[in-house]
Amino acid sequence: MFKHLASILRRGLIATAFLWAVPTTADKALNMPVGVTELSVKIYDLHMLIFWVCVAIALVVFAAMIYSIVTFRKSRGARAATTLTHSTRVEIVWSIVPLIILVLMAVPAARTLIDIEDTSGSELSIKVTGYQWKWHYEYLDRGVSFFSTLAESSNAARQLGSGIDPNTVPNYLLDVDNPLVIPAGTKVRLLVTANDVIHSWWVPDFGMKKDAIPGFVNEMWIKVAPEKTGLYRGQCAELCGRDHGFMPIVVDVMSKEDFTAWLAAQQEAARQAAMPTAAEPIATSEAPVAAAIAQTN
Amino acid sequence: MSSYSQTSSSHAEGAHAHHDEKPTGIKRWLFTTNHKDIGTLYLLFSCVMFFVGGAMAMVIRAELFQPGLQVVDPGFFNTLTTMHALIMIFGAVMPAWVGLANWMIPMQLGAPDMALPRMNNYSFWILPFAFTLLLLTLVTPGGGPASGWTLYPPLSLQAGDSLPLTIFAIHLMGASSIMGAINIVVTIMNMRMKGMSLLHMPLFCWTWLITAYLLLAVMPVLAAAVTMLLTDHFFGTTFFSAAGGGDPVMFQHIFWFFGHPEVYILILPAFGIVSEVIPTFSRKPLFGYGAMVYVSASIAFLSFVVWAHHMFTVGMPLAGQLFFMLSTMLIAVPTGVKVFNWTATMWKGSLSFEPPMLFALAFLFLFTIGGFSGLMLAIVPADFQYHDTYFVVAHFHYVLVPGAIFGIMAGVYYWLPKWTGHMYDMTLGKWHFWLSAIFVNVLFFPQHFLGLAGMPRRIPDYATQFADWNWWSSVGAFGFGLAQLLFPYVIWKCVKGGAKATDDVWEGSHGLEWLLPSPPPYHSWSEPPQVSWKEEWGEFDPHVAEAK
Numbered sequence: 001m002f003k004h005l006a007s008i009l010r011r012g013l014i015a016t017a018f019l020w021a022v023p024t025t026a027d028k029a030l031n032m033p034v035g036v037t038e039l040s041v042k043i044y045d046l047h048m049l050i051f052w053v054c055v056a057i058a059l060v061v062f063a064a065m066i067y068s069i070v071t072f073r074k075s076r077g078a079r080a081a082t083t084l085t086h087s088t089r090v091e092i093v094w095s096i097v098p099l100i101i102l103v104l105m106a107v108p109a110a111r112t113l114i115d116i117e118d119t120s121g122s123e124l125s126i127k128v129t130g131y132q133w134k135w136h137y138e139y140l141d142r143g144v145s146f147f148s149t150l151a152e153s154s155n156a157a158r159q160l161g162s163g164i165d166p167n168t169v170p171n172y173l174l175d176v177d178n179p180l181v182i183p184a185g186t187k188v189r190l191l192v193t194a195n196d197v198i199h200s201w202w203v204p205d206f207g208m209k210k211d212a213i214p215g216f217v218n219e220m221w222i223k224v225a226p227e228k229t230g231l232y233r234g235q236c237a238e239l240c241g242r243d244h245g246f247m248p249i250v251v252d253v254m255s256k257e258d259f260t261a262w263l264a265a266q267q268e269a270a271r272q273a274a275m276p277t278a279a280e281p282i283a284t285s286e287a288p289v290a291a292a293i294a295q296t297n
Numbered sequence: 298m299s300s301y302s303q304t305s306s307s308h309a310e311g312a313h314a315h316h317d318e319k320p321t322g323i324k325r326w327l328f329t330t331n332h333k334d335i336g337t338l339y340l341l342f343s344c345v346m347f348f349v350g351g352a353m354a355m356v357i358r359a360e361l362f363q364p365g366l367q368v369v370d371p372g373f374f375n376t377l378t379t380m381h382a383l384i385m386i387f388g389a390v391m392p393a394w395v396g397l398a399n400w401m402i403p404m405q406l407g408a409p410d411m412a413l414p415r416m417n418n419y420s421f422w423i424l425p426f427a428f429t430l431l432l433l434t435l436v437t438p439g440g441g442p443a444s445g446w447t448l449y450p451p452l453s454l455q456a457g458d459s460l461p462l463t464i465f466a467i468h469l470m471g472a473s474s475i476m477g478a479i480n481i482v483v484t485i486m487n488m489r490m491k492g493m494s495l496l497h498m499p500l501f502c503w504t505w506l507i508t509a510y511l512l513l514a515v516m517p518v519l520a521a522a523v524t525m526l527l528t529d530h531f532f533g534t535t536f537f538s539a540a541g542g543g544d545p546v547m548f549q550h551i552f553w554f555f556g557h558p559e560v561y562i563l564i565l566p567a568f569g570i571v572s573e574v575i576p577t578f579s580r581k582p583l584f585g586y587g588a589m590v591y592v593s594a595s596i597a598f599l600s601f602v603v604w605a606h607h608m609f610t611v612g613m614p615l616a617g618q619l620f621f622m623l624s625t626m627l628i629a630v631p632t633g634v635k636v637f638n639w640t641a642t643m644w645k646g647s648l649s650f651e652p653p654m655l656f657a658l659a660f661l662f663l664f665t666i667g668g669f670s671g672l673m674l675a676i677v678p679a680d681f682q683y684h685d686t687y688f689v690v691a692h693f694h695y696v697l698v699p700g701a702i703f704g705i706m707a708g709v710y711y712w713l714p715k716w717t718g719h720m721y722d723m724t725l726g727k728w729h730f731w732l733s734a735i736f737v738n739v740l741f742f743p744q745h746f747l748g749l750a751g752m753p754r755r756i757p758d759y760a761t762q763f764a765d766w767n768w769w770s771s772v773g774a775f776g777f778g779l780a781q782l783l784f785p786y787v788i789w790k791c792v793k794g795g796a797k798a799t800d801d802v803w804e805g806s807h808g809l810e811w812l813l814p815s816p817p818p819y820h821s822w823s824e825p826p827q828v829s830w831k832e833e834w835g836e837f838d839p840h841v842a843e844a845k
Contacts, residue, residue, distance in 0.1 A: 032749040047679045054669040068643035080581040081645040094637045102626045112678040117615045166364040167761050174760045197452040204751040208681035211610045215539020218612035237685040237753045239445045242372040245756030
């Protein structure tokens with residue numbers, strides 16, 4: 001009981017702290033993660049910039065409102081200044097000042113956006129295809145491709161009335177059988193598409209999401225900082241049907257050497273798997289999607 | 298201030314008392330062409346839908362109370378989120394605005410009724426059928442629509458028998474809205490009392506006039522979009538299928554060309570109500586009346602050129618993303634002017650805090666918070682993180698619940714004594730306000746944290762790190778839901794009886810509706826108000842006041 005109360009208190013305190021001191025208490029549960037890619041850091045900085053601009057404006061506006069509510073009360077004998085109905089000068093000021101603030105915010109936003117859209121110079125391209133309800137990854141020109149679905153432990157626990165406590169399942173709903181593997185310190189281009197309905201590929205630590213649209217191929221790029229190897233988790237972010245909440249994304253970011261070794265092992269495995277039957281090309285089922293790649297942005 | 302209403306209301310009573318007969322029983326309501334009856338029907342319908350949509354929200358929050366699936370199947374969960382949105386938008390908020398417009402616009406303009414009374418009757422009676430169709434989808438094979446209220450293809454085309462029923466229901470709602478909008482435009486343009494120019498109109502009439510034009514412009518666009526879904530599904534067209542040369546993203550463009558003006562349709566009348574309530578309870582004219590009219594119109598105009606900010610992640614060209622980011626940010630300027638003007642109206646006023654004012658003040662604070670998160674969402678790179686997360690859910694609920702719905706509540710608490718002739722229970726009204734205002738924040742504020750921390754929207758179950766704030770959000774939801782039960786109770790009690798309301802009801806009220814008796818006769822202003830604009834308004838005439 002006390003423990004519960006304490007945790008309620010703690011949550012309240014953290015929430016209050018968020019309002020006053022975000023950078024120092026940047027708890028993941030409250031704020032956007034800074035992330036591990038070049039872009040995610042820029043996006044986080046932009047987010048914090050707009051956040052503080054909004055806080056500053058809010059302080060001024062809410063202070064004026066609260067001051068009015070406290071001071072100009074009828075119960076305190078306040079009498080209305082009924083002729084105070086208009087002031088061209090004031091109205092011009094409070095139209096122009098926000099406009100200037102907006103322009104100042106738009107400049108860094110536009111800069112970051114231009115960086116985001118620049119997918120040139122990538123060293124590795126991976127085609128990401130959304131299915132109901134799993135992801136498929138294909139390392140273009142590397143001969144490696146596989147599906148990635150919700151881990152069995154999560155899948156068992158998430159059934160209606162399963163009786164399994166989600167807290168006992170490691171990385172509940174954020175775990176997959178085959179994670180996407182990418183090298184750190186490398187500009188990786190993702191070609192995002194879908195096979196059935198619209199999905200959206202999102203790993204918060206990589207700073208952004210991109211819709212996976214059947215018949216179209218969208219591009220995004222990620223470059224994880226060399227020292228930030230490890231597992232990163234995300235989810236499908238566009239409603240895609242019954243099991244939309246159950247098609248997570250896990251990305252294993254390896255050092256360049258580990259990645260090269262991993263890729264070689266996968267290529268070897270793929271070659272051996274293809275050996276007994278007469279070399280069938282990989283992923284024939286995606287022919288229509290592959291055909292669409294050529295015609296898009 | 299109060300002296301003029303007394304003299305002119307006794308005049309009004311004399312003029313109207315002798316022809317106040319009305320039909321009785323069910324026929325009165327089925328065949329009515331009276332703007333007050335139709336207004337009442339709209340408001341009752343809206344109230345029923347508010348609780349139906351609210352019950353769905355309660356189930357949604359019950360499922361999200363803790364991680365794991367305990368209450369509903371994931372497919373049905375999607376149906377609940379879809380239906381909750383459709384019912385709240387088209388069934389609760391829009392009919393409430395039309396109901397308030399029906400009641401108040403003729404009374405505020407000095408007009409005897411709406412311009413097109415029979416069409417008024419049709420536009421209401423379409424709605425119960427439309428929503429019966431929509432709710433019937435719950436028992437069709439395949440269940441109700443489960444693709445979100447945005448109905449994005451290809452997902453929406455995977456629906457079972459619910460698809461045509463949903464589309465027909467949307468067509469009916471659209472027809473109802475268009476008729477209601479035509480009626481309001483015609484009434485405002487033709488039936489203002491002599492001497493009342495457009496720029497003399499109360500702000501509620503103004504914002505509704507602008508809203509009506511928005512409705513006329515975009516409801517046909519929604520009709521076109523859903524009709525294309527229908528032909529894609531049943532008649533082999535491929536508007537939205539890449540396999541046939543179509544484009545699923547085109548649907549999103551068409552939908553949001555309707556959808557963004559639609560969100561202003563939901564909020565503009567609230568701007569009007571707040572612009573009436575704050576001056577009344579500040580005992581001071583609205584600051585910058587002219588500016589308020591012009592910024593309302595510019596917000597409406599801008600709403601047509603910002604639609605793609607709902608779909609930054611679909612992969613638009615850079616120039617497109619920049620354009621929609623800048624146009625969206627621009628909306629902050631007129632919206633800011635509104636907030637500043639409301640604040641300036643309170644400045645050096647003489648404030649009192651009856652329930653309408655309390656709801657208007659909560660609107661002022663909380664809608665502004667929703668505006669800030671809206672500004673954050675406009676920044677494209679940051680939106681790549683926020684998009685389709687609970688941050689968005691928090692944003693639009695802040696502008697729709699303590700925004701639009703608190704606006705409706707402010708309006709109802711403002712005019713209820715006028716409608717019924719009784720004062721309502723102020724203490725209960727204040728309880729309703731404080732419980733709503735506290736729980737609405739417990740409900741929606743933590744959703745900002747959830748979204749930033751990475752929880753996608755429209756999921757029935759979530760990773761365990763999201764458990765804490767979801768627990769809080771659900772507790773807030775249950776509290777908010779229960780608190781709303783007070784609302785119909787206060788209204789019912791007020792209809793039944795209570796202290797007699799004076800004609801002008803509130804000390805600071807001004808406008809033609811307050812010249813009528815409380816309750817107003819069944820047919821009000823069947824003779825135009827015998828008031829001279831200048832004499833009656835005096836310092837409250839914006840033009841006179843500006844000249845000083």
